[in-house]
Amino acid sequence: MEQAAAPLTFAEAGRTASGRRRPRRLLLAAAAAGPLLVVLPLGEMLLEAARVDPAQLLRLLWRPLVGELLLNTIGLLVAATASAALIGTAAAWLVERTELPGRRFFAVAAAVPLAIPPFISSYAWLSLSPALEGFAGAWIVITSSYYPLVYLPVAASLRGIDPAIEETARSLGEGAAGAFFRAVLPQLRPALLGGILLVALNVLVEFGAFALLRFRTFTTELYAEYRTGFDRPAEAVLALVLLFFCLLCLIAEIRVRGRASYARIGAGVRRPITPLALGRARPAVFAGFVALIFATLGLPLGMILYWLTRHGAAAVSPAAVSASALLEATLSSVGLGLGGAALTVILALPLGLLAARYQGSLVTLFERAAFLGQGVPGIVVALALITITIRTVRPLYQTAATLVVAYAILFLPLALVSVRAAFMQAERRLEEVGHSLGLGWPGVAWRIALPLAAPGLGAAAALVFVSIVTELTATLLLAPIGTNTLAVQVWADTSTLAFAAAAPYAATMVVISLLATWLLARRFGATRLFQR
Amino acid sequence: MPFPFEPDGGIGRRPLLALMPSALAACLAVPGQANAAAPLTLYSGQHPQMVGLLTKLFTKETGIPVRVHSGEGPEIANQILAEGTRSPADVFFTENSPELVLLDEKGLLAPVDPATVAKIPRRFSAVDGHWVGVLARESALAYNPSLIEGSALPGSLLDLARSQWKGKVAIAPTDADFLPLVDAVAALKGEAAALAWLKGLRRNAALYDDDEGVVAAVNRGAVATGIINSYYWGRLGTEVGFAKMKSRIHYFRPGDVGGLINVSGAAVLKSSRHPADAQHFLAFLVSRPAQKMLARSDIDFEYPLARGVAANPALKPFSELDPPNISVAALGDDRLAARLLREAGLI
Numbered sequence: 001m002e003q004a005a006a007p008l009t010f011a012e013a014g015r016t017a018s019g020r021r022r023p024r025r026l027l028l029a030a031a032a033a034g035p036l037l038v039v040l041p042l043g044e045m046l047l048e049a050a051r052v053d054p055a056q057l058l059r060l061l062w063r064p065l066v067g068e069l070l071l072n073t074i075g076l077l078v079a080a081t082a083s084a085a086l087i088g089t090a091a092a093w094l095v096e097r098t099e100l101p102g103r104r105f106f107a108v109a110a111a112v113p114l115a116i117p118p119f120i121s122s123y124a125w126l127s128l129s130p131a132l133e134g135f136a137g138a139w140i141v142i143t144s145s146y147y148p149l150v151y152l153p154v155a156a157s158l159r160g161i162d163p164a165i166e167e168t169a170r171s172l173g174e175g176a177a178g179a180f181f182r183a184v185l186p187q188l189r190p191a192l193l194g195g196i197l198l199v200a201l202n203v204l205v206e207f208g209a210f211a212l213l214r215f216r217t218f219t220t221e222l223y224a225e226y227r228t229g230f231d232r233p234a235e236a237v238l239a240l241v242l243l244f245f246c247l248l249c250l251i252a253e254i255r256v257r258g259r260a261s262y263a264r265i266g267a268g269v270r271r272p273i274t275p276l277a278l279g280r281a282r283p284a285v286f287a288g289f290v291a292l293i294f295a296t297l298g299l300p301l302g303m304i305l306y307w308l309t310r311h312g313a314a315a316v317s318p319a320a321v322s323a324s325a326l327l328e329a330t331l332s333s334v335g336l337g338l339g340g341a342a343l344t345v346i347l348a349l350p351l352g353l354l355a356a357r358y359q360g361s362l363v364t365l366f367e368r369a370a371f372l373g374q375g376v377p378g379i380v381v382a383l384a385l386i387t388i389t390i391r392t393v394r395p396l397y398q399t400a401a402t403l404v405v406a407y408a409i410l411f412l413p414l415a416l417v418s419v420r421a422a423f424m425q426a427e428r429r430l431e432e433v434g435h436s437l438g439l440g441w442p443g444v445a446w447r448i449a450l451p452l453a454a455p456g457l458g459a460a461a462a463l464v465f466v467s468i469v470t471e472l473t474a475t476l477l478l479a480p481i482g483t484n485t486l487a488v489q490v491w492a493d494t495s496t497l498a499f500a501a502a503a504p505y506a507a508t509m510v511v512i513s514l515l516a517t518w519l520l521a522r523r524f525g526a527t528r529l530f531q532r
Numbered sequence: 533m534p535f536p537f538e539p540d541g542g543i544g545r546r547p548l549l550a551l552m553p554s555a556l557a558a559c560l561a562v563p564g565q566a567n568a569a570a571p572l573t574l575y576s577g578q579h580p581q582m583v584g585l586l587t588k589l590f591t592k593e594t595g596i597p598v599r600v601h602s603g604e605g606p607e608i609a610n611q612i613l614a615e616g617t618r619s620p621a622d623v624f625f626t627e628n629s630p631e632l633v634l635l636d637e638k639g640l641l642a643p644v645d646p647a648t649v650a651k652i653p654r655r656f657s658a659v660d661g662h663w664v665g666v667l668a669r670e671s672a673l674a675y676n677p678s679l680i681e682g683s684a685l686p687g688s689l690l691d692l693a694r695s696q697w698k699g700k701v702a703i704a705p706t707d708a709d710f711l712p713l714v715d716a717v718a719a720l721k722g723e724a725a726a727l728a729w730l731k732g733l734r735r736n737a738a739l740y741d742d743d744e745g746v747v748a749a750v751n752r753g754a755v756a757t758g759i760i761n762s763y764y765w766g767r768l769g770t771e772v773g774f775a776k777m778k779s780r781i782h783y784f785r786p787g788d789v790g791g792l793i794n795v796s797g798a799a800v801l802k803s804s805r806h807p808a809d810a811q812h813f814l815a816f817l818v819s820r821p822a823q824k825m826l827a828r829s830d831i832d833f834e835y836p837l838a839r840g841v842a843a844n845p846a847l848k849p850f851s852e853l854d855p856p857n858i859s860v861a862a863l864g865d866d867r868l869a870a871r872l873l874r875e876a877g878l879i
């Protein structure tokens with residue numbers, strides 16, 4: 001769609017023989033930084049595994065423990081993706097297609113659980129009833145935390161489907177259910193499948209919730225290996241198995257996303273579909289929805305409030321929480337969040353620009369490599385960075401800088417989506433005008449391109465900020481000595497069953513996360529927000 | 533806070549870039565920066581809450597700030613090994629002795645001030661004087677009387693590997709407190725017996741991450757018994773109220789390996805850049821005020837080792853304990869225990 005005759009802008013060095021614009025070397029080099037960082041911990045883990053002698057590798061792989069972990073992981077994957085798909089799809093259909101009372105409220109409330117990290121939900125459920133330890137608790141927490149990952153794309157997809165399809169089905173004699181299963185569901189398949197794969201990926205990389213719920217998976221076992229002393233080979237083998245599953249999900253997700261559009265002839269005029277009357281089922285459906293929101297939002301938030309009020313009472317925990325300790329932890333979390341967001345967006349900037357404007361195998365390679373970060377569990381990144389800094393770049397060992405790098409690796413994909421979209425929306429011709437008026441390339445980049453993309457960059461930074469404030473695993477392993485963040489403190493208190501002590505930290509974290517998410521959603525729309 | 537710019541993103545505002553330097557500065561400035569006095573760096577395998585009490589009092593008395601790095605004992609010991617002579621740690625404070633034995637074998641510990649060692653009965657410290665015992669805790673079996681009769685409880689820790697205990701016992705094989713128990717079984721009964729015992733536990737036991745999890749599971753009736761340090765029973769009692777506790781503590785028969793006493797100790801790293809302050813901290817740990825404070829707190833259910841300091845009244849008197857006959861040196865350094873646990877498929 002770009003014309004070869006258009007003048008070059010700040011990002012370009014010239015043209016190829018075929019007339020395509022060629023990005024500046026500087027831009028390419030800058031864009032490579034992010035993907036290289038992401039590949040770094042992967043490479044380290046692979047190297048570690050390659051050093052294990054094959055016989056030992058096989059023995060480590062074929063031990064009963066790995067089988068047990070596989071069984072746990074796969075069992076939860078199946079159960080949680082099924083329940084999340086069911087609840088997410090049902091919720092989306094009810095909100096988008098029926099005259100459910102309070103639809104607008106439910107549409108927002110069904111997205112909010114994503115702002116509450118699963119280890120906070122597990123803290124809430126566990127402190128409600130310790131009987132939820134193990135599979136049952138893990139299933140509940142994962143489903144309630146991640147069903148929005150199915151809900152959001154399916155709801156968006158339902159809004160986009162031509163209502164005529166359903167109407168035709170119904171006019172041909174299908175009931176509401178028949179129309180849904182035979183006409184609508186096939187159309188929803190890409191959105192549904194994409195959502196399911198995201199849920200699966202999150203199950204694989206989750207650590208905090210499972211550790212608190214004492215549900216053993218590969219991540220918790222990696223942590224256990226770490227705690228009983230660095231046994232490199234065993235660690236590397238477990239990480240390999242975990243990475244294999246993650247990458248499988250990630251690749252499947254990318255493929256699904258690539259094929260995501262189903263045919264609809266012409267954009268057409270968006271015509272609201274007539275909402276389906278629920279009839280006598282209406283009170284029951286409404287009650288069900290209220291129960292869902294209660295279980296996914298009311299209960300976690302309620303339990304935190306409950307434990308806040310218990311402070312100083314009989315169930316008080318051993319550790320006294322002081323205002324200064326809370327402030328210190330909050331400042332650390334916010335400071336790391338800002339630093340991490342800054343670095344992540346800086347890394348995403350050149351890459352996002354490159355991905356928005358140019359095609360080619362190198363660009364695709366960079367982009368795919370950056371998206372790997374989504375499939376690398378925090379615990380693997382953290383363990384690899386500890387090894388790298390302790391052996392190779394000692395001055396960075398146990399510094400905030402290393403932790404910020406870990407955040408950048410984990411959240412680059414999140415930032416990249418927003419940054420790329422921002423540059424796609426920025427009008428390229430304005431840059432050309434800048435050049436024609438005599439601005440040099442730094443001037444155009446600084447004064448035209450960046451300000452145009454600023455809202456998208458801001459959204460990226462805010463998303464990364466929220467993710468960092470609620471991140472546990474990398475923070476736990478990499479936080480510099482003496483640094484206490486909100487997440488680490490919640491973890492320390494909850495793992496010793498000091499629920500009341502954890503409450504102020506958990507509450508502060510959830511308030512920051514909800515506030516930032518709410519601001520983001522107001523400014524950019526809820527759907528855009530969760531495009532991961 | 534995340535929105536330091538206007539929605540129109542107007543030309544010339546450069547909002548995001550203006551934010552970045554300050555954000556980076558904030559990130560680098562907040563964590564772990566010390567004040568003027570050189571801080572002591574403490575690597576701790578002990579509970580953060582009790583370490584918090586200790587460091588607060590120490591800083592108040594001496595003006596020396598303390599930076600604490602917390603984790604499981606074996607994890608930190610291996611971290612110090614990996615860091616080698618350039619470790620930032622000045623002092624290592626553990627829940628159990630094997631981690632200190634390991635570092636001493638590697639020659640990483642400096643001799644402790646003899647006056648400090650003299651405060652504690654000799655059998656609780658290193659023979660070579662390179663680490664000092666501070667506190668002690670004993671291993672025991674938590675049980676839930678609604679699930680099991682007191683008369684059916686085992687006389688020996690080793691009984692729990694028998695088939696009649698299948699599904700009736702909980703353990704935390706990756707807790708730093710479990711490893712010394714394996715060390716002790718291996719030292720007293722031999723490696724083969726220890727491995728057989730662990731394989732039996734692998735068949736019988738529900739696995740938890742830590743002793744806190746084990747005692748909580750027993751208390752709520754998820755499992756009949758659990759191997760713990762009695763310490764954690766006290767901690768749970770503080771948390772839920774002793775009157776509401778639904779579990780009890782069972783002591784194995786006198787002299788049984790299951791009644792092992794774990795010694796929490798401390799050492800100064802040879803590579804410490806503040807050896808005088810570090811020695812000062814060790815002296816503080818065994819001092820009467822510090823030991824009394826812990827014994828009186830409702831968060832630390834360990835026996836103070838300093839002479840003449842009474843233990844927490846919630847604990848069985850120290851003189852009534854009848855632990856197995858094994859020295860801290862014979863207990864070893866956990867490496868054998870870790871290998872046996874892996875061979876048995878427990879980690």
